[in-house]
Amino acid sequence: MRLNKFLAASGVASRRECDKLIADGKVTVNGKIAELGTNVNEEDAVSVSGKPVKIKKNEYYILNKPKGYICSVSDDKGRKTVLDLMPSGVGRIYPVGRLDYDSEGLLILTTDGDLAQHLTHPSNEVPKTYLVKVEGTLTETALNPIRSGIEIDGTMTKKCKAHIVETNKGYTKVHITITEGKNREIRKLFAAIGKEVTLLKRIKIGEITLRGLDRGAYRKLDKQEVSYLMSI
Numbered sequence: 001m002r003l004n005k006f007l008a009a010s011g012v013a014s015r016r017e018c019d020k021l022i023a024d025g026k027v028t029v030n031g032k033i034a035e036l037g038t039n040v041n042e043e044d045a046v047s048v049s050g051k052p053v054k055i056k057k058n059e060y061y062i063l064n065k066p067k068g069y070i071c072s073v074s075d076d077k078g079r080k081t082v083l084d085l086m087p088s089g090v091g092r093i094y095p096v097g098r099l100d101y102d103s104e105g106l107l108i109l110t111t112d113g114d115l116a117q118h119l120t121h122p123s124n125e126v127p128k129t130y131l132v133k134v135e136g137t138l139t140e141t142a143l144n145p146i147r148s149g150i151e152i153d154g155t156m157t158k159k160c161k162a163h164i165v166e167t168n169k170g171y172t173k174v175h176i177t178i179t180e181g182k183n184r185e186i187r188k189l190f191a192a193i194g195k196e197v198t199l200l201k202r203i204k205i206g207e208i209t210l211r212g213l214d215r216g217a218y219r220k221l222d223k224q225e226v227s228y229l230m231s232i
Contacts, residue, residue: 003027003038006046009111010053011092021048058112059091060221064213065107071095082107085216096120097128097181105130105202106210108221108229118230119205125158125179126232127206131165133199134190138172140164142193146176150192157185171198206232 001009007018007027019036021027027034028047040046046053065071069080073094082095086109096108096116110116119126143162150157158180166173176186187197203209208225221229 001040003029003034003040003046004036005113006040006055007048007053008092008113009058010046010055012048012053056091056111058115059093059110060112060115060226061086061090061093061109061218062208062210062213062221063107063109063218064210064215065099065104066215067102067104070101071098071107082109086218098183099202100184100200103200103202104215105200106205106208107202108205108208109218115226115230120181122180124232127177127179127204128181128202129175129177129204130186131199131201131203132174132176132186132190132197134172134174134195134197135170136172136195137167137169138164138174138195143174145193146189150189152182152185152188152192157182157189175203177204205229 003022004015004018007013007021008015012018013021022034022036025033026049029038029040030045042055063082063085065082069082069085072081073083075081079101083093086093091111093109093111094116096110097120099105099107108119118124140163146162147160149159158178160176160178162174162176164172165175178185186200190197206229208229213219
C-alpha cells in the first residue's frame with residue numbers, strides 16, 4: 001500500500017496532506033525518513049513526528065437519512081450534516097454518493113475509499129432504487145420517456161426501470177431504479193414529464209435495504225453485506 005494511503009487510512013489526514021507530511025520529512029518507516037511513493041505493509045513501523053501510526057480497520061454504516069441534512073462532513077452555511085447523526089468516535093468517515101437536502105433514505109457511510117469509489121463510479125452501474133411521490137395521477141405509459149432516457153443538461157440519461165406502486169386522484173407513488181447519479185437526476189426526470197417530486201426516498205442499493213431502520217437511525221453493515229456491495 002502506498003504510504004500516503006496508509007496514513008490516510010490510519011486517520012492521520014487526507015492523502016494530499018499526508019504527502020506534505022512525507023515531503024517535510026515528518027514520516028519515518030522502520031526508523032528511516034520516508035520518501036514520496038514509498039510502499040508499506042502492516043508489518044512496517046510507521047511514525048509521524050515520532051508517534052507510531054497503525055492502520056485502522058475500515059468502518060461501514062448504513063443510515064436512514066432524514067430530510068434537512070446534507071451529505072457532507074461539514075457545511076459552511078451551518079446546516080446539519082449526516083455526520084451529526086453518527087456516533088461519536090467514528091473514524092474519518094464519509095458519505096458515499098449524495099442524497100440532497102430535501103431527500104431521504106438509504107445512505108452508506110464508510111472509511112473505505114475503495115468501496116466508495118466502486119459504488120459511485122459510473123462504469124460500475126450500481127443499481128439504486130427510490131420511492132418517488134408526485135402530485136396527481138400518473139399512468140405507466142407516461143413513464144415510458146423516463147424508462148427510455150431523457151435529455152437533461154445536454155446529455156441523455158441511461159435507460160432505467162420504473163413502475164407505479166400506488167396511485168389515486170391526489171398523488172402517485174413510483175419505484176424507479178437508476179444506475180447513474182447525476183445531480184438531482186430523478187427530480188429532473190419527473191420534471192421533464194410535467195411532474196414535481198414531493199417525496200424522494202432511496203430504498204435500496206443493489207439488494208441492500210433499510211431493513212426497518214427508523215428515520216435518523218443507523219446500523220453497521222456486516223461482512224457479507226460489505227462483500228456484496230464490492231461485488232455488484
